[in-house]
Amino acid sequence: MGFLSVLSYAHKLVEGRLHSGGIAVDATAGTGADTLFLAKTAGPRGQVFAFDIQEEALKLTRERLSKDPSDRLAEVSLYQESHANMKTCIPNEYHGKVSVIMFNLGYLPSEQADKHIITLTDTTISALEASLDILAPGGIVTIVLYPGHEGGGQEAAAVESWASALSMRTAQAIIYRGIQRPNAPYLIALERKKPL
Numbered sequence: 001m002g003f004l005s006v007l008s009y010a011h012k013l014v015e016g017r018l019h020s021g022g023i024a025v026d027a028t029a030g031t032g033a034d035t036l037f038l039a040k041t042a043g044p045r046g047q048v049f050a051f052d053i054q055e056e057a058l059k060l061t062r063e064r065l066s067k068d069p070s071d072r073l074a075e076v077s078l079y080q081e082s083h084a085n086m087k088t089c090i091p092n093e094y095h096g097k098v099s100v101i102m103f104n105l106g107y108l109p110s111e112q113a114d115k116h117i118i119t120l121t122d123t124t125i126s127a128l129e130a131s132l133d134i135l136a137p138g139g140i141v142t143i144v145l146y147p148g149h150e151g152g153g154q155e156a157a158a159v160e161s162w163a164s165a166l167s168m169r170t171a172q173a174i175i176y177r178g179i180q181r182p183n184a185p186y187l188i189a190l191e192r193k194k195p196l
Contacts, residue, residue: 006187009176010102010142011037013189017140018100021045024074025090025101025134027083027127028052028119031110032061034102039065039073046074049090051083054117057108083119083127087134099139101131105155106146118151121158128162132171137194141171148183156186163188 004012018024020043026035029052038048052058058078065076079089083103087095105119131141143163145156163173171193177186 003178006144006176006185007104010104010144010187010189013140013142014038014100014102015041017138018042018046022099023047023094023097024049025086025098025131026050027086027101027103027131028105029057029061029078030104030108031057032064034104035061035076035078036064036068036073038100038102039076040068042074044071044073047094048074048076049079049086049094050076051079051081051086051089052108053080053082054108054113055080056110056113060110082123084123084130086127087130090134095134097136098134099136101135101139101141103127103141103143105144105159106149106152115149118149119155120151121155124155125158125162128159132190132192135192137192139192141190141192143188143190144185145188146185148185153183159188163190166190169193 018041022042024038029035029050035050107115107118147153147156171190173190175188178184
């Protein structure tokens with residue numbers, strides 16, 4: 001048996017933190033795979049907030065969600081907004097109660113998508129800062145990075161630098177990466193520290 005892919009490992013981390021009735025955020029809805037995963041994991045008593053700047057991504061996400069019985073899924077709120085605006089879009093009553101926030105950076109992996117539209121370093125860092133503000137103590141953020149496309153290496157390096165500079169009193173950070181392929185996708189995960 002081989003190692004888990006970075007996406008599978010991100011899902012494994014999430015499964016350990018997001019329980020029935022929980023609250024989750026998909027910061028980059030894309031084709032909706034993570035949104036659906038979060039909605040199934042949180043279940044019908046849960047709540048999922050998903051963000052993407054592209055209408056095409058939200059359309060694909062809606063289509064993916066519609067294929068599953070809605071009585072098995074969390075309530076999903078879709079926002080055509082930058083993930084940097086998650087803190088203002090998500091109602092205050094959920095701040096500090098979000099169990100999981102997933103980022104899958106890069107571009108929309110769809111045939112119709114414009115591959116020049118990518119996540120940007122500045123908005124990604126702003127979104128990660130907002131994530132720590134709304135995350136529950138003990139909650140996690142997963143960030144899948146793609147250094148192999150134009151702009152992806154710069155974004156990955158900036159996210160890694162940001163995560164490594166976090167105070168251990170704020171969050172613990174880990175990397176899951178295949179070290180023989182420097183341009184392959186990899187994962188950074190953050191765990192929000194619980195108050196002492």
